[in-house]
Amino acid sequence: MGKKELKVAFLLALRSLQRGSRSSVILTILIIGMCFTNMIFLPSMFNGIGQSITKQVVDYEVGNVLVSPKSGDKYVADIHATLDLINGMPGVERATPHFSKGATLKYRQRVLGVTVRAISPNDEKSISPLYTKMVAGSYLGEADTGEVIIGRPVAGDSSIRQEDEFQASLGGVRVGDSINIDYGNGYVKDYRVKGIYFTGWSQADSAVYVTSTDMALVDPKALDNADYITVKAKPGYSEKFIKDELLAYGVGGTGKVQTTADLLSKSMGRALQSFAIINMVSLVVSIIITTVVLFIVITIKTISSRKQIGILKAIGVDKEVIMHNYGFQVIILGILGIILGIFLTLVLAAYMAYHPIVTPEWSATLYITPMDLLMNSVILFIAAIVAGYVPAYQISREDIQTAMRT
């Protein structure tokens, strides 16, 4: 197959698409574009959900690396020495202890069970964007006592009747109000609400934050113990690197060291497996639809052009030229369909970035990498070529008499 033959095959293909049935061309491109979008949409959304959950978990729960109590222990002990050690390691942005206690909140006639989380407000700023999520009032100061910040769902809305509430709340607490916290260990105290925040991560939004200084008054163990230590990595340092470093420095002797990925693979393993199965089904269905559609389109084209194919062969056009003519048509349709698919996907991604599907646990946007686009394009392109070349090969092998008699 020489350059001239390929040129003629390309000319025939181009002219057929330019001057043939326009509606058929547009419909085929549209179908390929839709199939591409379908191939990439679900996996991207699942990836987006995964990314969203991971980000929330990192931001509001465990950081990049979590140091939790060793098996059999209730707390991570000797936290000051451990924090000094971790904060001095290269690659560590900041490490901060978390200490939580279950408590009952009382506000006017409302009673609500919550988790009270004790944090070091300044250190927490390096770990979590919580301080940027204040919707009313202000964030905790390092030396604050008798003050709390509470999640918006906990604060509630005074305009909604208690029986109509989706989630139990204090019924409309405002900044400056006083709420009563009963820790269940005999320690009961009134706190002033310093701020109200909303993160979009339900566990964080259902909690109440106090300073570690305040918590030490509730439970003296909080002075040198923590439920866990969260470690934030500096940009460019992987979770694995930090974990290995912590273990190398002997932090493993103080607590159990796990990356976020370690934790999520355990807690979300089954969900991720289900996502992978759904993604695979979606991918296979899209490929089958594209392949079948293109196969039908090219088969119809070749059958309706059998006489013309016979004529072309009669005037000296080689069967390879005829086959590549239809092959090029499929390649052009495939490329245009994929371009349309990428465009539709990016439009959807942009739309969902501004209008994500929000749930109390996650917000779904489309998480698409250039590699996703490339891989799906290649898969669809190969499927298109196979679908186009099979009927083209068959028809080009037909003898002239049979073709011309049609």
Place this chain on the structure above:
Amino acid sequence: MIIIEDLKKIYRMGDVEVNALDGVTLDIAKGEFLGIMGASGSGKTTLLHMLGLLDEPTSGKITIDGIDVGRLNDYEKTQFRLYKLGYVFQDYALVPDLTVMENVSLPAMLRLDRTEQQTQAGSFEVLQKIGLCDRRDHLPRELSGGQQQRVSIARAMVNKPDILFADEPCANLDSENSRLVLELFKEINEEFHQTIVMVSHEDWHKDYFHRIIRLKDGKIVSDGTNGKSPH
């Protein structure tokens, strides 16, 4: 130029065998304008298809320019058709999505011994010859039947083939356009000394042929000159 020896073609339709050609033996000289005539079903088109390498005989031998074409493989036959033969069909058989210029250029574009400029110049030249230069950017559907047949002739001519086959080229044309087409064949034959083999069933066409063979039931029943000789 063309030597046909005991050519037979048998079509099998179920248990029935039809002798489309029944031992045709014939020599066609270079530059001859040969008319193949006969009633419908006499085997005219079958013979033309055998000569044009569009079909294979059941037995017999065709030699063109010393080459036993029965021995050529599929690719060699395609190349032979491209370089040596031209074909004009009854129903014009133009590619509907190509312009007049592109239709005419198509066979020339595939020739390895021609540059793009030569292809363009050659195509332009034959379009001038058939008087359709001003319609070169039109699509076949924008032309009359007579014009389309002239384009079909131009396409067959563009590679300057040694032999031109025409299968009832005037069958779909009125007498005026038929005469134009036949005059064109005559000019081509006289000017370029190309061998032309044309199938026809119109009796008045015989005036244009040097020689006429008549077929009946797949056999040559008459072979005679028309008082004219090849150039």
